[in-house]
Amino acid sequence: MSLSVAIRHAFSGFSLDVAFEAPAGVTALFGRSGSGKTTVVNALAGLIAVDAGHARVDGDTLFDTGERVFLPPHRRRIGYVFQEARLFPHMTVRQNLGYGRWFARRYGADVADMESVVEMLGIGALLARRPGTLSGGERQRVAIGRALLSGPRLLLMDEPLASLDEARKTEILPYLERLSRETKVPILYVSHSVAEVARLATTVVAIDEGRVVRSGTPTEVLSDPQAVPTLGIRDAGAVIGASVTAHHADGLSELAISGGRLLLPRIAAGQGARVRVRIHAHDIMLSLTPQEGISALNQLPVEIVSLRRGDGPGVVVQLRCGSDRLLARITRRSADALGLAPGLACHAILKSVAVAQEDVWVEGKDGR
Template sequence: MSLKVAITHRFDGFDLDVGFEAGPGVTALFGRSGAGKTTIVNAIAGLLRPDAAQITLNDTVFNSAQTFLPAHRRRIGYVFQDARLFPHLTVAENLDYAGRFGARAKGRTHIVDLLGIGDLLVRRPATLSGGEKQRVALGRALLSDPALLLMDEPLAALDGPRKSDILPYLDRLKSDTGVPILYVSHAVDEVARLADHMVLLSDGRVTRSGPLFDVMADPAAVPLLGVREAGAVLQARVTDHGPDGLSTLQVAAGTLNLLGVQAPIGAQVRLRVLAQDVLLSLEMPQGLSAQNILPATITSIRTGDGPGAAIALDAGGEALLARVTGRAVASMGLEQGQSLFAIIKATSVAQDAISGGST
């Protein structure tokens, strides 16, 4: 799948001028409120006709100087923040309605099982929780046989527990359906868990795009992600579960012992490691309570207007990010190309920062 997007559009007091490409898997559009995310997905869906646009999905031209393909001919599934189910229809009837416009009616049972909504079929939307409504909305979108799925802040209206409930279904959706997804969010934890690629937006412009692992660990992305949310995503394999509650995971640069790992031995998982939780040492530490120590090399140092500095690291070929003070950079003599050790506390990687579980 190849989605190519170039859009310029002007609102009162706001100019949108973006260009990016998205491939298979999940591509996240990330930015603060007002960055232009919803305008972009509405233009892709055909719900907004921009001042100028060149939008193509594979060989199908959605928008060009001469073309504007109507929304109903774009084969796009759209999941909104507020679900937008038909209130007078049951869940089963909502799903069947989508089947009128696609070729997935025979896959209804699979979608129902995938999203765990079999026991909801006879109920009406007013009796569903927020997470249940979103799962039904996902099912309806998938049953329209989309070539592309747009998801605009689908979890923004959910509280923490409901959000945690639905994220595993989105993990399953990503791996089981093969439908490419453009996922809009301003929540870093969602993006870190689900996305394969990431497009950063600020004030109607694309500031950075590329593979998730590269963008998340880019020091230049820290201002947009937020100082407290910035950090890298590592790929790991679970190798052991100890009797003390600690699990051992293999990453590119060595092993980590972490709490709260639910995935079985042999599973591949993602770890989100916040930059503020990574300590740096010039020598192999001795006598520390923290046991997670990875050799690394500094690839870049970025200082801002404040007292902090973002340090990009190469840890066995994977990108890691640390945030220290500018004073620490000076006193340690940190510079690009320098070898050192990154220290990660076992308790700093929260359970909800560990995702995945495929073998």
């Protein structure tokens, strides 16, 4: 699957001018509230007609203002999952899912197997219930099932977890990961949560004030200092790949990364498993020399790639660690005292307990 989008559209006091190409997998459209993300997905769904631009899925045109093509929404074969589930309240879960199958047959789309979708989303015990008796996470899983059963060639998910509390988000995220692994339906996932993007996405398109500021893999985008204003300084960090090499008796797991090793609280994965680890910029300390007699167990040799100085007292430092990139957020005073500059070799220091369990994802199990 390939998705090609170019949109220009003006509202009162706001203009959107974005263009991006998305390969197969989960493409996260990321940005703060009001950056234009929902306008993009509404244009793809056919809910608004934009001033200029085009959108194509696998070469099939959804709209092209230059060629005066505008496919009606019902003919686009797009599944749309909103922030609220929007299920039919008078229907049971089975009947809501059945509506998706009816829609697929009505417009000649391939019909997914209901049993497979029900099993994948863990909603078999809910089939006889009505939406009013379901939790928020359960309703969203049913909404995703209905969208899948409509035979979509593209699935749009507009901040599907935004209305859920942390417990319900934790409940539904594994199902979204399984969805991305086990279906061939490409997903455009809209979010302003760095944690969701780091966990789910294969491609990230970062939007700020109606413009694309960066696109690429999560590793590339999330570790780019230029994307920090869009990500939010408190969420700045990096995502790196690793493999589990050992589990120690004291409750720590040892991971091999391209630039050395990490010791983290025990990871529920066997030796040799591939994982992704999110490391926050504010959890990394920098030292010009290796340190002895400190409690932090992780000291990684790194090289400074760049420094981004903001208006405040902070500096975001991009670091090369093997083939990976890390970010460290320190004060301007510390950067000046250490004489930090591109090309300088130093050490990144990270406490093992600084990396939370929810920031480690096992590939092919609870991750991608």
